[in-house]
Amino acid sequence: MKLSVWKKAAILGAAVVLTAGVFAGCGNSQQAESAKSANGKTPVKTLISSNEPPLNWKDEDGKLHGYEYEILLEVNKKLKDYTLDIDAVPDETVDVMMESGEAKVAAGGYYSNKQRQEQFLLPENPIGASSLMIYVRKGEASKYSNLEDVVNAHLKLVPFSPNGGAFRIMTEWNNAHGNPLPEIPVQADFSQTERLKGLASGQFDALITPNNLGVLDHAAKLGIEIETVKEPVKVNKTYVLVNKNEEKLAQEINEALGELRQDGTLAKISEKYYKDDLFKLLKD
Numbered sequence: 001m002k003l004s005v006w007k008k009a010a011i012l013g014a015a016v017v018l019t020a021g022v023f024a025g026c027g028n029s030q031q032a033e034s035a036k037s038a039n040g041k042t043p044v045k046t047l048i049s050s051n052e053p054p055l056n057w058k059d060e061d062g063k064l065h066g067y068e069y070e071i072l073l074e075v076n077k078k079l080k081d082y083t084l085d086i087d088a089v090p091d092e093t094v095d096v097m098m099e100s101g102e103a104k105v106a107a108g109g110y111y112s113n114k115q116r117q118e119q120f121l122l123p124e125n126p127i128g129a130s131s132l133m134i135y136v137r138k139g140e141a142s143k144y145s146n147l148e149d150v151v152n153a154h155l156k157l158v159p160f161s162p163n164g165g166a167f168r169i170m171t172e173w174n175n176a177h178g179n180p181l182p183e184i185p186v187q188a189d190f191s192q193t194e195r196l197k198g199l200a201s202g203q204f205d206a207l208i209t210p211n212n213l214g215v216l217d218h219a220a221k222l223g224i225e226i227e228t229v230k231e232p233v234k235v236n237k238t239y240v241l242v243n244k245n246e247e248k249l250a251q252e253i254n255e256a257l258g259e260l261r262q263d264g265t266l267a268k269i270s271e272k273y274y275k276d277d278l279f280k281l282l283k284d
Contacts, residue, residue, distance in 0.1 A: 041083045044249060046072065046105040047097060050088035054214045054273040055109050058088040067212070067273040068107040071127055071257075074265055078256035082249055104243040105253070109212055111165040111236045121244055123254035125261060126237035128270070129278040130210040132169055134229035135219075137199065141227035147173065147208075150229065151180050155205035158195045159187035166209055169234050192218055200224040208233060212278060235281045 048056035048069055056066035064086065076084045084105060089097075097103040098120070109130055112122055134150055136143075144150050150157075160167035167186060174181045196219050198204045207226070209215055219226045240257070242250040260266050267277045 039083075041079070041081055043085045044082050044105055044246075045097075045103040046084040046086045046107075047094045047103045048072070048086065048088050048106070049091050049094065049108050051090070052108065052213065054217070055212055056088060056107070064088050067269060068109070068127055070269050070272075071260065071266065072107060074260055074269075075253060075256040078259060079252050082252060098241060098243070101243060104246055104249065106241045109210065109238050110241055111168075112239055113165070113168065116239075116241065119241075119244065121242040121247065121250040122239040123242065123250050123257060125254050125257035126279075126282075127240050127257060128212060128238040128266070129282050130212045130236050130238050131232040131278075131281060132166055132208060132234045132236070133211045133215075133232050135199070135207040135209065135215060135226045136205065136229060137202075138225035138227050141229050144229045146229065146231040147233045148177070150206050156203075157185055158198055158204040158207040158209075159185040159190055160208070161190070162186040162188055165236070169236075170208065173233065193222065196222055196224050196226070199226065210236075212238070212274065232281070235283075237282060 048064070048066065050056070050058040053065070054067055056064070056069050058064055069086065069088075072084055072086055091108065094103070094106050094108060098106050107127055109128065110116065110122075111130070116122060134144070134147060136155075144153065160170060167184065170181075170184050174184060192209075192213065192215065195204075195207055195209070196215070199207050200222075206229075207215070211228075211232075216226070216228075240253055242253065257266075261279065267279060270276065270278045
């Protein structure tokens with residue numbers, strides 16, 4: 001996410017406060033770190049989003065929940081030399097604190113791309129999988145089989161986040177297919193609720209978004225009926241981000257994720273939050 005200089009400064013200032021207070025996480029940060037160090041493991045500040053259910057979220061009582069959160073708890077059980085000190089904060093704060101080095105690990109449905117590979121270590125074993133799907137109003141999904149059908153029908157697309165992975169994938173698809181879309185619509189600070197309401201009202205005809213962000217559940221809570229076009233635009237692995245200087249930590253996380261996928265833990269947690277195994281479409 002690209003932020004203006006003043007906004008980054010403001011968020012970084014808030015991050016300093018978080019380091020002294022919220023990151024204390026669940027009590028006094030220094031005391032927690034001392035206790036964990038006494039147990040022979042190095043505490044690691046680890047961030048997830050505070051408002052991205054079912055991926056990750058923090059409830060009104062400050063309790064953490066979510067698919068990735070539960071997986072990180074399982075990873076914690078397998079780490080030999082580290083303890084992940086997990087907290088949930090706004091997405092923008094995650095970005096700033098990872099870039100500044102205040103936090104060492106983050107999870108948030110991250111795709112692998114060139115920028116992330118340059119900035120962070122991405123353990124080879126994924127934490128999840130995300131299918132970029134097309135959602136339309138109820139009764140309309142049978143008209144289309146894939147993205148090409150949607151584009152050829154000249155459906156009006158819900159705008160994408162300008163810095164999101166979905167926009168990048170759509171841009172790549174458009175370029176690879178001779179640019180059938182003259183323009184890919186973008187709009188910053190456009191919430192999922194606004195996107196769904198725009199789809200329901202007929203302002204837009206199709207919403208293209210990752211299936212691991214709970215869009216069907218969100219629509220149901222709003223009383224909006226939508227359907228999924230059968231073929232995904234793309235299936236992506238999603239990764240944990242680790243500070244570039246923490247190679248040993250990244251290796252331990254990688255080994256833990258590999259074991260959790262092998263023993264079926266990742267599939268079990270996926271079924272709990274998505275009623276499906278997100279990994280089944282991956283081609284390793």
